[in-house]
Amino acid sequence: MSKNARLSLIIVAVVAVVIAGFVLFSRNNNTTAAPQSGGGKVTVVEYLDMECPSCRAAFPGVLKLKSEYGERVTFDVRHFPIPSHRNAELAAVAVEAAGAQGKRDEMFKLMFERQQEWGGQQTSQRAAFVTFAGQLGLDTAAFETALGDSALKERVLAQRTEGGKAGVTGTPTFFINGTKFTGAPSYDALKSAIDKALS
Template identity: 80%
Template sequence: MSKNARLSLIIVAVVAVVVAGFFLFSRNDTTAAPQSADGRVTVVEYLDLSCPACAATYPGVEKLRAEYGERVTFDVRHFPIPSHRHSELAAVAVEAAGAQGKRDDMFRLMFDAQQEWAGQQTSQRAAFTGFAQQLGLDQAAFDKALDDPALRDRVLAQRAEGSKAGVTGTPTFFINGTKFKGTPSYDGLKAAIDKALS
């Protein structure tokens, strides 16, 4: 083989590697959750507690959680939309309840009463404090947590992470790191999870 032919092959190989690398690393639909090493499936949901679509999706997600048990990990992350007046504080309230072991229960109360608080113009701190009372939380600890900058930073970090992963609206789901496309109905999510499990 001539020297020029070898040089041409090397150049073609380098270009192929660069192009392949570009396509591999430019995909932004698989950055939200790592694939489970033990063959199980991870479903990550980015949601906004003021979002009616998130509230509508919530019962189906809860049903899926119950059906799949330990085979599927459901990871809920906050994506408070800035134009939604109370979403950020609602997310902090969920995390404050989580510090007392009641994160899932606070999610349920938030969605069950969403129509009562989400569209209000005044602060809904009292409503969220009322939820904490319903759950029997330590009120002083909950109130202190609502003002904890670390909890707010955690919520905002999740939103930033979601933005980086390509989240533009809520709810947005990732199944084993791949962005779910289509309407996140119970049936649609179940089909995607079953495919990931197979």
């Protein structure tokens, strides 16, 4: 092998090692506490369980914050159904099924407003969710089909897994610009944290 060929091989090997090191370094230094969405200057990510009374209690305050901040703050709701809540996973799928027909937010609202009727039950509340879909004017046949859609269920479970990796252990859990919010998620406390992030 000529001297030039050997030198070329060494250069190629060094470049490969540098590239591999860069890729590995980039991968290991992803320290974002929770996934962030683009859009607003501040992103609020909430992990919730549709059957959780604390999530229901926080919901009106979150709605108020959304209307007050408008486009300055991006609110991103993700599912974290707790296994001990018999209908939480199906409720999350129902919300996404409603979303397929453009009524995700409306189903969220109705689910929380009627939570005391269906939450805490040890039998499937599928029929109640189909009734809710009808009340929202959805195509109930398409909605029922979507409730059995494995892709929607996988989306919900993937969000729960993602939340667990981000440090979510209970609901509701909020992240503001990737930083986990601590304390009771009252309207005033969340507003204060958002204002601080905006300033």
